[in-house]
Amino acid sequence: MTMIETLVAGEQGLFKPATLTPMQKMTLRFVVVGLVYYGFALVEGMLMRAFQVTPLPFITKDQYFAILTAHPLVGIFGSTYSIVCGAFLFLVPFLMKKPLWSIRLANWTCGLIAVGTFVFWAAGFLTHYAPLYTLYWPLPADFGQFSVVGGTVFIAGVALVMTGTVFFVLNIYMTIGYTPEGWEKQPTGRLLASALGLSGLRNLFTRRRTEHLVSLPVAAIARGTVDTALNAGVILFTGVLILVYMVAALFGVSLKHTAVDALLYKNWFWWGLDLVADGLVLIFVAGTWYLLATLITGKKLFMENIARAALFVELVVSWTVWSHHLLSDQAQPGILKVASGELVTAFELITQGLAFFITLVTLWSARPLKMTMPLRFLLGGLLGFALAVPAGIMQADIGLNRILHNTQWIVGPHVHVAVLVGLTMTLYSAFYVLFPILTNGAALYSERLARFHFWTHLLGGIGMGAFMGMAGLNGMLRRTIYVNGEFMPYMILAGLSGALLLVGFLAFFYNIVMSLGMKGVIGIFTPARTETKELALV
Amino acid sequence: MKVDSQMVLWGQTLAYTLYAIAMIALVGWFALRVTRDGGSRGVAPALFYSFVGLLVVCGVSLHIVTYKTIPWAALDLNRASITPDRTFDITAGQHRFTLPAPKLTARCGEKVRFNVTSTDLTYGFGLFRQDHSMLFQMQVLPGHVNDILWVFDRAGVYSIRSTEYSGPAGVDMIERDVVEITCDATPAN
Numbered sequence: 155m156t157m158i159e160t161l162v163a164g165e166q167g168l169f170k171p172a173t174l175t176p177m178q179k180m181t182l183r184f185v186v187v188g189l190v191y192y193g194f195a196l197v198e199g200m201l202m203r204a205f206q207v208t209p210l211p212f213i214t215k216d217q218y219f220a221i222l223t224a225h226p227l228v229g230i231f232g233s234t235y236s237i238v239c240g241a242f243l244f245l246v247p248f249l250m251k252k253p254l255w256s257i258r259l260a261n262w263t264c265g266l267i268a269v270g271t272f273v274f275w276a277a278g279f280l281t282h283y284a285p286l287y288t289l290y291w292p293l294p295a296d297f298g299q300f301s302v303v304g305g306t307v308f309i310a311g312v313a314l315v316m317t318g319t320v321f322f323v324l325n326i327y328m329t330i331g332y333t334p335e336g337w338e339k340q341p342t343g344r345l346l347a348s349a350l351g352l353s354g355l356r357n358l359f360t361r362r363r364t365e366h367l368v369s370l371p372v373a374a375i376a377r378g379t380v381d382t383a384l385n386a387g388v389i390l391f392t393g394v395l396i397l398v399y400m401v402a403a404l405f406g407v408s409l410k411h412t413a414v415d416a417l418l419y420k421n422w423f424w425w426g427l428d429l430v431a432d433g434l435v436l437i438f439v440a441g442t443w444y445l446l447a448t449l450i451t452g453k454k455l456f457m458e459n460i461a462r463a464a465l466f467v468e469l470v471v472s473w474t475v476w477s478h479h480l481l482s483d484q485a486q487p488g489i490l491k492v493a494s495g496e497l498v499t500a501f502e503l504i505t506q507g508l509a510f511f512i513t514l515v516t517l518w519s520a521r522p523l524k525m526t527m528p529l530r531f532l533l534g535g536l537l538g539f540a541l542a543v544p545a546g547i548m549q550a551d552i553g554l555n556r557i558l559h560n561t562q563w564i565v566g567p568h569v570h571v572a573v574l575v576g577l578t579m580t581l582y583s584a585f586y587v588l589f590p591i592l593t594n595g596a597a598l599y600s601e602r603l604a605r606f607h608f609w610t611h612l613l614g615g616i617g618m619g620a621f622m623g624m625a626g627l628n629g630m631l632r633r634t635i636y637v638n639g640e641f642m643p644y645m646i647l648a649g650l651s652g653a654l655l656l657v658g659f660l661a662f663f664y665n666i667v668m669s670l671g672m673k674g675v676i677g678i679f680t681p682a683r684t685e686t687k688e689l690a691l692v
Numbered sequence: 693m694k695v696d697s698q699m700v701l702w703g704q705t706l707a708y709t710l711y712a713i714a715m716i717a718l719v720g721w722f723a724l725r726v727t728r729d730g731g732s733r734g735v736a737p738a739l740f741y742s743f744v745g746l747l748v749v750c751g752v753s754l755h756i757v758t759y760k761t762i763p764w765a766a767l768d769l770n771r772a773s774i775t776p777d778r779t780f781d782i783t784a785g786q787h788r789f790t791l792p793a794p795k796l797t798a799r800c801g802e803k804v805r806f807n808v809t810s811t812d813l814t815y816g817f818g819l820f821r822q823d824h825s826m827l828f829q830m831q832v833l834p835g836h837v838n839d840i841l842w843v844f845d846r847a848g849v850y851s852i853r854s855t856e857y858s859g860p861a862g863v864d865m866i867e868r869d870v871v872e873i874t875c876d877a878t879p880a881n
Contacts, residue, residue: 215860286857290814292834299859416814416833457740482816482829485836488769492755500751507747514722515735522729530723537719541712548704551755552769553762556828557697560816560855567708620712627701629825631818633857640824 160599164671169596171677175684176257177244178592180264182678184240185585185592187268189666191232192578193659194275198225200656203618203649209637218635219284224275226287229573230430231315232271237581238438239263239322241588242375245445246329249372252337255328263318263325270314277308286633287427289392291419292411295399302403309393309400316386316393323383330368330376341367349376351466370455370462374441377469381433384473388426417485425476432502433472435577437465439539440509442580446532447513449587451520456512468505474498478550482559491552499550506543510536527604531583534612538575541616542568545623562630562641566622566648574655575615582611582662599668607662614654621648694845695763697827764828764842767803771841776805782852784832785811787861789852791870798844800875805841810834815862816855819871821848829855844873 155166174182198221204210205218213221243263247254254260277283281304285294294305330349331342347353348367357363368376395414402409444455455461477494480486513536523529545567549558558564586604590596598604625644630636667675693699759765767774778798783790798804808817810832817838818829827850832838849872854865 215863219857219860284860288857290856293813293857293859296813296859299861411812412835415835417836420814420833456735457737460740480831483831483833484838484840485833492769496755497752500755503751504744504747508744511740511743515740517726518722519734521726523726525723525727529726533719533723537716540715540719544711545708547751547754548708551758553758553765554700554704556764556768556830557701557826559829559831561826616716623708624705627705629820629823631853631855635863 160668160671162671162673164674165597165599165669167671169593169670169674171674171680172683173594174678174682176682177247177254178594179678179682180257180260181240181244181588181592183261184236184243184264186675186678187264188233188236188240189663191228191236191268191271193663195225195229195233196656196659198228200649200652203645203652206636206645207642207649209635214282215635216282216284219286220278220282222633223284223286224278227312228271228275231267231312232275234573234577234581235315235319236264236267237585239267239319241581241584242379242438243322243325244588244592246326246372246375249369249445250330252329253334255325255332259321259325263321266314266318266321270311270316270318272311273314274308274311277304277311280304281307283308289396289423291414291416294396295403295409295411297400297403302400306397306400306404309397313390313393316390319382319386323379323386326375326379330372346376349373350380351377351462351469354462354466366462370458370465371441371445373462374437374444374465377465378434378437378441380469381429381437381472385426385429385434388422388429392423392426417483420480420483421476421486424479425473428476428479429472432475432499433469435572436502436506436509437468437472439535439577439580440465440468440506442584443509443513443532443536444516446528446580446583446587447516450523450526450529450532451516453516453520456515456519460508461512464505464508467501471498471501471505475502478555481550481552481555495550496552500547503543503547506539510540527586527598527601527608528583530605530608531579531586534608535576535578535580535583537612538571538577538579538615541619542572542576545571558626560631560633561626562622562632562644563626565632566619566626568619570622571615571619575612575619578615579611582608593670596669596674599665603661603665607658607665610654610658610661614651614656614658617651618648618655621645621651695761696845698825700762701825767841767843771805771839774803774841776841777802779805779807782806782808782817783811784808784815784817784854784865787813787858787865789817789854789865789867791852791867794870796871798871798873800844800846800873803841803843805839807837807839808832809838813858813862814856815858815865816853818853818855819850820853821850822869826855831856846873847875848873 201213202221202225205213243254243260281301283300283304285300327346331340331346333340345367349372351373353364399409444461448455474494475498477486477490478499481491481495517523548554549564549568621644625641628641630641780796781792806817812834814834815832816829817832819827821827828840828842830838830840849869851869852867852871854862
């Protein structure tokens, strides 16, 4: 086939969207949306990297902070949520060997996340609404700096994403517990108790032990989804609170900012945000590692019961860990700083360390393994969290936080290495495992391009985190602009590392488009022609 | 030897760099060996539980070590019961710092309390050396007492900068070279 023919019809013309079931199409739609928004976030990130080297004439200060506000939200909600929701809405029924409760609701989730992300991104782009994702009170309601209309649209966009997330949560739990039409009655309560870890907890205190009714990856998804639900509740509640101020302003009434306590608000908001950052991400990632390790090796997971218990511990930890974000808030009670901020946070080193160890030992037990794309990216993901979690534990210390808080250290070696290297490479590993299943055996266009993507992503992600971290240790703050070249060498090196990430993603994107073909990509978004509908597993 | 933030950061840089190199080497070694046939001997549970023990020790000892060695950690937690030698009351509002005097001067060894009040937004308050490195910082929340107790152990001139984003207008919240510390060997201002 010529290059043009491959571009149109895909590698060897093997991908035929007409043969896809509704489940496959739904999952692939999530993946496409997630990859497009990953590209958005990457371009935004590169614009900011370039701006930190030298202010760009076509980006004003207000625009820069609007990008800084949108960037993490597009990355987390538009990209990661899309890919994770799509993957888990596929995997839960796949692993439980029962149909998804509602494919229609899953498609609504995809649409709401896609549209909601575009709405808040566009509101930020057009009106420069820029309170950052932290929304520290009363900044989101500071209409002296920000457009009230822009803010209202921005919050509405986030609310759409959260509504889609609630639909995802409902779909996951209903799928675990419901009885499909024509099936024998399912033990709904016991299935949900097993998925959430309640039956495992009960086993600790009774002689009559009950067996686990759901597999470990499904348990991980169910427990991470608890945090997803709680987080959606917190963000929706906060959005309503901010909207009250916005609607009042639209009617010419200025409500008092002091009606909301800034410290209480900050505790509430970080409690909710950490359900994502320190809860569902770590639980979902650990569950995905376990699934990938068993799929790659075909072997049972090492220390499976301990792994299952650790997921439950991680869930409880995620509810009590938020105070490490308030170690520099002097009004925060000292007991919360020590107990929640330092000691509970240290548990994340233990739970994530266990997941790291268990995954490596499971892989080791199946030597010799072929270095496939899923294994290669899985090892990259493991390395990412091995680097990022200790970096976070260091800053969650009262002494060290005093000189690290809000520096580039936080956002470099911790956040970006965790998200770009740890989380994203784990997702790429899952992508390469699921690719032939979801496409009915489509062939990858180029292994060489996939390897190029791996190395550029790994080196770019670690490099960017490292150079941002060095700048942070030398005093460079995040969330501000330096115009006098104070940290120029670090920012040039971080920018070059970011460019590696961008080049790697372009190679990946090109590889996937050439694998599926333009007709194939368009075909993903047309209605499925199969009759199986909700009963289709794949 | 006196421990200051530069020394702590140097120690952290060294420790984390060594750790990162070791971890990259470990995963690299694993990637090479896992593709080779070496038999499928399992890992003894004892090794697993030893690893768990190591994680617990690392997680807890970090905080004990820093509490014992970083001078400002204990000072910070116990500051309510410590009487400062000098207090500076500072106001942050409308994206500006208002200082009690054009120059804030203190002497080495004094317990200096910076008490910062916000009249509108959430800000940050940090002291920075002339090479832009950070001495310390804290958050400044409206409606709350935001104070930090610090003992300066060497002479120097520092700038104040907001360390928290408060909107685009907050980028310029910098008061250059307004804190001056003198020691016995150097003449007081």
